[in-house]
Each structure stands twice: as structure tokens, then as C-alpha cells.
Amino acid sequence: MNNAKTARMTYLDALGLAQREEMARDETVIIIGEDISLYAAGGAYGDIDSKRIRSAPISENGFAGMAVGAAITGLRPIVDLTIANFIYLASDPIINQAARLRSMTGGQVKVPVTYRASMWHNQSNAAQHSDRPYPMFMNVPGLKIVTPATPTDAKGLLKAAIRDDDPVIVFEDNDLWAVREEVPLDTDFVIPIGKAVVRREGSDVSVISVAGCLPHALAAADDLAKEGINAEVVDLRSLLPLDAEAILTTVGKTGRVVIADYSHRTCGAAAEIAAIIAEDGFDLLKKPVRRVVTPDVPIPFSETMEKPLYPSREAIANAARGLM
Amino acid sequence: MATKELDREAYLRMLKIRHFEQAVSALITEGEVAGACHSSIGQEAAIVGACMALRRDDYMSGTHRSHGHPIGKGAELNALMAEILGKATGVCGGRGGSMHLTDTSVGSIGESAIVAGGIPIAVGAALSAQVRGTDQVALTFFGDGAVNEGAFHESLNMASIWKLPVIFFCENNGYAAVTPATQTHGQPDVWVRAAGYGLPGICVDGQDFDAVLSVTQEAVTRARCGSGPTLIEAKTYRFDEHCVGLFINGSYRTQAEVDRYKSERDPIKLFRTRLLERGWLDSDLIDLQARAQQLVEAAVEFARNSPFPAAEAAYDRVHATQIPIRR
Numbered sequence: 001m002n003n004a005k006t007a008r009m010t011y012l013d014a015l016g017l018a019q020r021e022e023m024a025r026d027e028t029v030i031i032i033g034e035d036i037s038l039y040a041a042g043g044a045y046g047d048i049d050s051k052r053i054r055s056a057p058i059s060e061n062g063f064a065g066m067a068v069g070a071a072i073t074g075l076r077p078i079v080d081l082t083i084a085n086f087i088y089l090a091s092d093p094i095i096n097q098a099a100r101l102r103s104m105t106g107g108q109v110k111v112p113v114t115y116r117a118s119m120w121h122n123q124s125n126a127a128q129h130s131d132r133p134y135p136m137f138m139n140v141p142g143l144k145i146v147t148p149a150t151p152t153d154a155k156g157l158l159k160a161a162i163r164d165d166d167p168v169i170v171f172e173d174n175d176l177w178a179v180r181e182e183v184p185l186d187t188d189f190v191i192p193i194g195k196a197v198v199r200r201e202g203s204d205v206s207v208i209s210v211a212g213c214l215p216h217a218l219a220a221a222d223d224l225a226k227e228g229i230n231a232e233v234v235d236l237r238s239l240l241p242l243d244a245e246a247i248l249t250t251v252g253k254t255g256r257v258v259i260a261d262y263s264h265r266t267c268g269a270a271a272e273i274a275a276i277i278a279e280d281g282f283d284l285l286k287k288p289v290r291r292v293v294t295p296d297v298p299i300p301f302s303e304t305m306e307k308p309l310y311p312s313r314e315a316i317a318n319a320a321r322g323l324m
Numbered sequence: 325m326a327t328k329e330l331d332r333e334a335y336l337r338m339l340k341i342r343h344f345e346q347a348v349s350a351l352i353t354e355g356e357v358a359g360a361c362h363s364s365i366g367q368e369a370a371i372v373g374a375c376m377a378l379r380r381d382d383y384m385s386g387t388h389r390s391h392g393h394p395i396g397k398g399a400e401l402n403a404l405m406a407e408i409l410g411k412a413t414g415v416c417g418g419r420g421g422s423m424h425l426t427d428t429s430v431g432s433i434g435e436s437a438i439v440a441g442g443i444p445i446a447v448g449a450a451l452s453a454q455v456r457g458t459d460q461v462a463l464t465f466f467g468d469g470a471v472n473e474g475a476f477h478e479s480l481n482m483a484s485i486w487k488l489p490v491i492f493f494c495e496n497n498g499y500a501a502v503t504p505a506t507q508t509h510g511q512p513d514v515w516v517r518a519a520g521y522g523l524p525g526i527c528v529d530g531q532d533f534d535a536v537l538s539v540t541q542e543a544v545t546r547a548r549c550g551s552g553p554t555l556i557e558a559k560t561y562r563f564d565e566h567c568v569g570l571f572i573n574g575s576y577r578t579q580a581e582v583d584r585y586k587s588e589r590d591p592i593k594l595f596r597t598r599l600l601e602r603g604w605l606d607s608d609l610i611d612l613q614a615r616a617q618q619l620v621e622a623a624v625e626f627a628r629n630s631p632f633p634a635a636e637a638a639y640d641r642v643h644a645t646q647i648p649i650r651r
Contacts, residue, residue, distance in 0.1 A: 051455055059478035062482055063482065065443075065447075066448035069433070069445035069447060069451070070448035070451050073449045075455060075456070092475075096436075096441060102643065103419050104420045104424050104426070105426040105428070106415065106417030106419050106426075107641035108415075108416070108426055144647065165644035165645045166645055193647070241648050244650075
């Protein structure tokens with residue numbers, strides 16, 4: 001297929017395309033999740049054999065563990081957990097089994113399973129549907145975690161996750177589902193896990209963007225540019241492993257750092273990034289690291305309370321201004 | 325396998341488990357084993373009866389009481405014993421230990437110390453066989469304690485709706501650690517729970533090798549030909565404490581009960597009597613016992629003489645596709 005070919009599509013469409021391509025490419029790829037057959041009837045998975053599409057009962061713990069058993073015996077399951085809060089019900093098999101079986105068996109098995117979890121924040125769904133739980137899983141050795149922030153990354157990172165021989169959680173951002181851009185149609189287009197990307201070059205301050213904070217980080221950089229402040233925006237893309245080299249490179253360039261992260265302040269992703277900078281890049285800093293994160297409160301329903309909690313264009317720009 | 329050959333192999337495997345567990349207990353007493361160890365003594369007929377109904381390429385998952393299952397499935401003893409001693413030559417390279425003996429070369433795909441954790445794993449292996457179009461089946465061992473976990477119920481239901489080739493094998497030894505099943509189960513029988521999910525439920529005397537083999541063979545046949553899962557409850561008994569060396573201050577079972585099982589319901593003694601009735605010579609059975617003992621002694625020797633893993637080995641085999649590990 002022509003590598004230069006692209007099509008304009010949404011973040012959500014890009015995820016669907018990645019899944020269809022991988023199911024067509026490799027017959028060991030199966031999908032498990034709630035309400036899956038409805039989408040299959042609509043052609044969401046092409047003409048894939050129905051035995052590879054498992055519309056599961058509402059048993060997150062059971063089917064997340066079942067996927068581990070399938071993965072260690074020759075399949076590559078994709079588990080669609082839908083709303084990210086539901087991953088807590090599936091967390092035992094993800095943490096105690098998927099993440100550990102390779103090590104615990106002395107390398108006798110590999111666990112190529114992909115867990116998809118969509119973060120439904122910023123949409124008045126209250127505290128049981130709005131979580132961004134990636135930091136909890138960053139503390140689980142054996143896992144890999146990717147956090148696509150663009151339609152292109154949604155396709156490339158989900159495909160990389162499915163092809164990876166280890167358990168990968170894809171934390172998707174529901175708030176970005178409708179975002180559109182040109183996405184590569186190359187069926188072998190994948191984005192390497194663990195590599196950050198510089199989305200905008202700058203020399204005055206670095207904005208390190210975690211997951212779906214990217215649009216706000218880029219918008220803040222636009223605002224700052226008008227004031228003569230050149231912000232560099234780094235999109236981490238993966239949280240496990242963290243691209244420490246990319247983090248320290250941008251710190252070395254600017255000496256000023258704002259970390260934008262949707263997780264809560266205490267032990268969030270930003271905390272670990274700040275710790276890396278403090279341990280290995282302290283001498284590069286001109287000012288203390290600033291975190292723009294979600295305060296430590298359960299997410300409330302009403303939007304007048306919910307919306308101000310998250311990192312925003314204004315909050316990121318203000319944090320950067322404070323470092324100049 | 326012809327009956328005589330099957331009986332010989334079954335008796336040998338039961339004896340291997342018995343001697344292996346006795347050796348492990350002795351090593352614990354001598355301070356050569358770290359961590360918790362759970363003995364399968366008393367449950368050998370249930371384990372071996374179930375395993376002898378399987379092919380080598382069928383899958384098996386199990387529990388923290390993990391030594392008997394891979395032995396029952398036909399694993400070599402040396403690497404199992406070395407694993408329990410935490411040695412580099414252990415079957416899991418010293419990363420799993422007593423509760424996690426795994427030997428994929430005989431279809432043993434993992435023993436879970438999370439109660440009921442191995443059940444969905446076996447359901448997944450069965451799903452894998454079904455999707456890949458092989459005729460393999462999966463059997464999962466779990467205890468009476470596990471049936472009160474959600475994973476058990478979710479697994480039975482999913483296996484039932486998809487007619488997965490899986491055998492749910494409950495070793496009901498009457499006690500979840502030190503809590504009697506009578507105090508934690510709404511009714512005493514595990515097998516009747518199958519009806520709630522539309523699959524066959526079978527109860528069998530877990531001390532009777534022939535009976536266990538027979539019902540498991542039926543379940544395996546059903547699974548292999550696409551008729552779906554079966555729940556088997558084997559009523560068995562744990563001769564030792566929950567954990568080797570565990571001192572229980574207080575009585576959750578009487579010494580008379582333990583003594584009665586040991587004298588009247590020892591699965592190895594019962595099978596031995598059965599074999600003599602079938603015309604086996606006493607001398608043949610003594611030879612098999614000597615063989616089992618010799619294999620276990622050799623395994624202890626192998627394990628003792630093996631090196632411990634280097635500290636750096638903790639960083640190996642964490643991922644299949646390596647990523648940088650932060651220290």
C-alpha cells in the first residue's frame with residue numbers, strides 16, 4: 001500500500017480501523033467486550049469469523065482473565081473494557097496475571113493481550129465514569145501503557161499494542177473521539193511504544209503533555225508565542241515505559257518545565273515525570289517544575305464544578321508564564 | 325493407554341506427589357525452603373485421576389497448592405524441586421516458587437495464588453483451542469474456597485454460553501485455609517452450582533482414583549466433541565495443615581477426623597488395595613514406591629546442588645519485547 005496515502009478520519013474511526021486491519025492481518029487476533037456483536041453486525045470488524053468476536057456478559061473480571069489464558073495459548077486478544085473506570089473490576093487479572101506471568105513462569109509464556117480503556121472525563125458523567133486511571137497501572141511492572149492524543153496515534157499505538165508480545169493497556173481519550181485529521185492508511189503503520197514526540201519546537205519553556213492534554217498544550221503554546229514565549233511541546237505517547245531521554249532532552253533545552261496531566265495530583269503521572277527531572281535533570285533546571293493536574297477530589301457531575309478541575313489551555317499558559 | 329499401563333502410571337504419579345510433598349516438608353523443617361508451601365497429601369487421587377484423563381497437550385491451571393498438579397500432569401521432578409528451593413534451575417528460574425509451579429512442556433500453564441485466579445485462565449485456554457480449531461481441552465483445579473469468588477461464577481457462565489472445552493475441577497477438601505466450607509457455603513455441595521449456569525455438575529469421591537478418572541474422562545469427551553464445559557466436585561481431604569508448618573491455635577477440625585481420613589480414606593492405600601484386587605503383585609507395587617522415592621531423592625539432590633540465581637536475573641524475562649527497566 002502507498003505509504004503516502006492518508007484519509008481524513010476521527011480518533012474513534014482510527015481506533016476502529018486499527019482493529020479491523022489487525023484482525024484482517026492476523027487470524028489469532030480476537031476481540032472480547034460488552035455489546036461487541038452489535039458493532040460486528042454493523043460491519044465494524046469487516047467479514048471476520050464470528051468466533052473471533054466475543055460479545056461478553058458483563059463480567060469484566062472474568063473476561064479480562066480469560067483473555068490472559070487465551071494470550072498464553074496462542075491468541076492475541078483485544079479486550080475492550082469501554083469506560084476506563086471498569087478497569088478496576090478487571091484489575092486483578094491485569095495486575096496479578098497478565099503483568100506477571102512472563103516473569104513468574106521464568107519466561108515460559110508470553111502474554112500478548114491488549115486492554116482498551118476509554119477515559120470519559122469532561123462530559124458530566126460523574127465520578128464513576130470519569131476516571132483517568134493510568135498512574136495506578138504505571139506502578140505495575142510487566143505492563144506497557146500507551147495514551148494516544150491524536151487520530152494518527154490512536155491508529156498507530158493501538159496497532160503497536162496488538163502486535164506487541166506483552167500486555168499493553170491503551171488509555172484512550174473519549175474527549176478526543178470526534179477530533180479529525182489525515183491518518184495514514186498504510187496497514188503496517190505503527191508507532192513504537194515508549195517513544196515520545198516533540199509536537200512543537202521551542203526554546204523558552206517545555207510543556208510535557210500526558211495523554212489527551214495535547215490539544216490544550218498546543219493551544220497554550222500558541223497563546224504564549226503571541227507574548228514572545230517559545231514553548232516546546234512534548235507528547236509522551238507512552239507512559240510505560242516513560243521516554244526519560246526525551247524528557248531530559250527538552251529540560252536541557254529550555255530549563256523550564258510545565259507538566260500537563262489529567263490524572264490526580266497525588267502519585268499521578270506528572271509526579272513520576274517530575275521525579276525523573278529532579279533526580280536526573282536537576283542541574284538543567286532554571287526554575288522549579290510546575291504540574292498542571294487534576295486536584296485530588298472525586299469528579300463531580302455538574303459541569304460548573306467538573307470543567308475547572310482539568311488542565312486547560314489557560315492553566316498551562318499561566319503556569320508557563322509563572323516560570324519566565 | 326491400556327488399563328494396566330494407565331494404572332501403573334497413575335499409581336506412580338500419586339506416589340511421586342506423596343513422596344515429593346513429604347520431602348518438601350522435611351526440607352522446610354530443615355530450613356532449606358523459604359516462603360509458604362501447601363501440601364497436596366490426601367488429595368492425590370483427585371489430582372491424578374483428573375490429569376490421567378487429559379492428553380499431554382491439554383491445558384491445566386491450578387492453585388497455590390501447586391505441587392501436585394504438574395506432577396499429576398506428568399512434569400519431571402528435578403526442575404519442580406529446584407523451583408521450590410529457589411534455584412536457577414527451577415522450572416520458573418526461581419521467580420515463581422512453591423505456589424506457582426508451571427511447566428508448559430506438559431500443558432501446565434500456571435498455578436495461581438490468587439484464589440480462583442486460575443479459573444478464567446483455563447477458560448481462556450479453552451477459548452483459544454476453540455478459536456484455533458484444535459481439539460485440546462483445558463482443566464482447572466480449584467478449591468472449595470474459590471467457588472465463592474466472582475471469577476468462578478463469571479467463568480462458568482462464559483464457558484456455558486460459548487460451549488468452551490473446559491473442565492472445572494473442584495478439589496473440595498472441606499476447608500478454605502482454616503474455615504470449614506459449612507460456614508461459608510449456602511449449601512454444602514459445589515456441584516449443584518453448575519445448574520445455575522446450564523452445564524452438567526458431577527459429584528465424585530475424590531479419594532477414589534477410578535471414579536475420578538471415569539467422570540473426568542466423560543467430561544473431557546464432552547468438551548472435545550464440542551458439547552461444552554462440566555463442573556466436577558471431588559470430595560477430598562487435606563491431611564496436612566493449610567500450609568506446611570502452620571501452627572493453628574484452636575481447633576477447626578478434630579484430630580479424630582484427621583486420623584479417620586488417614587487410616588480409612590487415604591487415596592493411595594485405597595488404590596493400592598484396588599490394584600491388588602486386579603492381580604498386581606505386592607512386589608510390583610513396592611518397586612513402584614521405591615521408584616517414586618528414588619526420583620524424589622534425585623530431585624532433592626539436583627535442587628540442592630543447583631546454584632541460586634544471580635541477583636541481576638530479577639531483571640530478565642519481565643517482558644517478551646524488552647523495554648528499559650528503571651531501577
